[in-house]
Amino acid sequence: MSHSDGRQSGPGPRAERRRGAVTLRNRAIPTSTADQRLLDSRGRGDWKTKDSWRALRILSEFVEGFDTLADLPPAVSVFGSARSKPESPECRMAEQLGAALARAGYAVITGGGPGVMEAANRGASEAGGLSVGLGIELPFEQGINDWVDLAINFRYFFARKTMFVKYAQAFVVLPGGFGTMDELFEALTLVQTGKVTRFPVVLMGLDYWRGLIDWLQESMAAEGKVGPTDLELICLTDDVDEAVRHIVEAEAVLSAEQEAIREEAVARAAADQQAAEAATEGPGSERSGPRPAGQG
Numbered sequence: 292m293s294h295s296d297g298r299q300s301g302p303g304p305r306a307e308r309r310r311g312a313v314t315l316r317n318r319a320i321p322t323s324t325a326d327q328r329l330l331d332s333r334g335r336g337d338w339k340t341k342d343s344w345r346a347l348r349i350l351s352e353f354v355e356g357f358d359t360l361a362d363l364p365p366a367v368s369v370f371g372s373a374r375s376k377p378e379s380p381e382c383r384m385a386e387q388l389g390a391a392l393a394r395a396g397y398a399v400i401t402g403g404g405p406g407v408m409e410a411a412n413r414g415a416s417e418a419g420g421l422s423v424g425l426g427i428e429l430p431f432e433q434g435i436n437d438w439v440d441l442a443i444n445f446r447y448f449f450a451r452k453t454m455f456v457k458y459a460q461a462f463v464v465l466p467g468g469f470g471t472m473d474e475l476f477e478a479l480t481l482v483q484t485g486k487v488t489r490f491p492v493v494l495m496g497l498d499y500w501r502g503l504i505d506w507l508q509e510s511m512a513a514e515g516k517v518g519p520t521d522l523e524l525i526c527l528t529d530d531v532d533e534a535v536r537h538i539v540e541a542e543a544v545l546s547a548e549q550e551a552i553r554e555e556a557v558a559r560a561a562a563d564q565q566a567a568e569a570a571t572e573g574p575g576s577e578r579s580g581p582r583p584a585g586q587g
Contacts, residue, residue, distance in 0.1 A: 352450040356425075360441055360458045364421065366398035368455045369536060371407025371465035372475045381466045382493055385410035387531045388463060393420020397534050400425060400459055402451075403435040403442055407465050412438035425451050456481065461491040461538040466499040482524050483517075489545040493526045493534045500527060 348420040369389065375377075375382050389399045399415035401408035405426025416422040416438045426440035430448050435442045445451035455474065462478045464471060475494075481487045494500045504527060511517050526537045 303437070303490075324582060349450060352445055352447055353453070354574050355451060356443060356445070357457075359441070360454060361424075363423070363458050363543070364398050365396060366400050366421075366423065366459050367461045368400040368459040368474075369408070369411040369465070370402070370464045370471045371404040371411070371468060372467035372471060373402070373404040373408060374467065375406035375410075377410065379494055381407055381499075382410040384529070384531065385465055386414035388465075388495065388534060389414025389420070390418035390424070390433045391535045392538075393418035395539060397460070397538075399421055399518075400455060402427065402470075403439050405436055407467065409436035409438060412436055416440060425454055427451055451476065456487060456490075460542055461493065463493045463495060463534060463538075466496045479521075479524055481522055482537055489541055491526060491538050491541040492524055493528065493537060495529060495531075495534060497527065497529050533552050 328550070369385065369392075371381055371385055385407045391414075393415040398421035399411055401411050403412070403426040408424070412422040412424060413436075421440055423439045424442045425434045426435050426442060427448060428444065435444070443454070445454075456478070462474065462480075464475045475492070475567040477489065478487075478492050482490045482492065494504075498558040504525070506524075507517070507522055510525050512519065512522055527535070528534055528537075
């Protein structure tokens with residue numbers, strides 16, 4: 292299409308997907324994601340030629356994540372729906388939470404998308420904190436929201452989920468859908484099985500989560516499918532200050548326990564050293580000199 296003065300107009304809005312350092316548009320966008328191609332059993336026949344290369348790509352995602360996030364300050368991962376509207380109660384709560392976490396000295400990690408994630412990133416950024424977004428390749432493009440200071444785009448969900456846990460001191464989960472539930476129950480499973488230690492999990496949105504909590508208590512716990520104390524892993528609140536205080540206090544308890552363990556280890560090592568020195572200085576350890584004449 293040309294203008295009346297002969298200038299050519301640019302193309303209209305185009306579909307776009309970012310895949311690491313690569314930007315794909317229009318017909319260059321593949322019809323499936325990397326996760327789909329990896330997990331689709333129908334393509335198993337080509338595993339010898341393709342999956343070995345995928346393993347290197349997967350490794351590269353871990354290396355990129357570890358290298359980029361290694362110097363991250365203490366952080367909290369915040370989850371919630373990408374579909375929530377900016378004026379929704381959960382988005383307002385997420386923005387307040389992001390700001391409160393930043394003031395408490397935490398970076399805020401989200402999935403980098405819109406909705407609750409964008410609100411939490413915005414709150415952290417406007418409060419002067421570090422705002423992190425861990426994006427994911429999806430069949431529909433979400434993109435990284437404008438309030439993220441540090442962003443990584445992942446192909447594989449499992450690599451991305453590792454970063455959410457590895458570099459966070461806690462999870463805060465606001466109203467969301469399947470992805471939010473996935474992160475919630477993965478975190479609870481990791482804490483329950485001892486894969487992570489003293490990892491606070493906070494649910495925010497009393498009305499939204501009440502039905503789930505009731506079912507966990509009345510069905511899952513009542514039938515013995517989880518232990519009697521497992522539900523105590525969840526802190527349920529609508530109070531931003533209470534949520535942040537719960538995280539700070541849990542971190543303080545863990546730090547005190549770790550310091551006690553270190554002191555006990557030092558004391559035990561000192562005692563073992565003293566015992567070893569005493570054993571070498573005992574009567575049986577002295578060398579006998581030459582015997583006097585006429586003895587023996």
